[in-house]
Amino acid sequence: MCIRDRSNCTANVNESCKTIMKSLTHLHSLIHLTLDFTSTSQLNDEGCNHVGQVVNHFSSTLATLHLNFYQCEQITDAGVDHIAGRLSSLSKLIHLHLDYSYCDLLTDRSV
Numbered sequence: 878m879c880i881r882d883r884s885n886c887t888a889n890v891n892e893s894c895k896t897i898m899k900s901l902t903h904l905h906s907l908i909h910l911t912l913d914f915t916s917t918s919q920l921n922d923e924g925c926n927h928v929g930q931v932v933n934h935f936s937s938t939l940a941t942l943h944l945n946f947y948q949c950e951q952i953t954d955a956g957v958d959h960i961a962g963r964l965s966s967l968s969k970l971i972h973l974h975l976d977y978s979y980c981d982l983l984t985d986r987s988v
Contacts, residue, residue: 890917894924898931907935911943920949925956929963936966943974952980957987 901907912928914920928944944960946952957977964973977983 890919891921891924891927894920895927898927901931902934904935906938908938909941910935910939911941911945913943913945914947914949915945916948917946918948918950920946921951922953922956922959925952926959929959932960933963933966936963937968939967940969941972942967942970943972945974945976946980947976948979949977950979950981952977953982954984954987957983961987 901910910931914924917924925946932939932942960975964970967973977987
């Protein structure tokens, strides 16, 4: 379906992201989280919002967070804000890795 109707593809990717992120919230004490969205070209700010909600959900347990958005071409500064705004609540965070390389819609504001 995504191949024929590209307008629907973005909705499908972000809805899938929402479903996956919701499934993660059933875990009770997640310590290490790695999510790799490399080259998921249709992932946008809405998907980042879902990721941010999961980060917030595990704010008292996460020690390691790796988020890879390499070449996610639809993410804007607003998507970065969805995640960055929740990072300060990670009270046990020891290691953080964020990759927004080649996300061409990002500006200096979100760096």
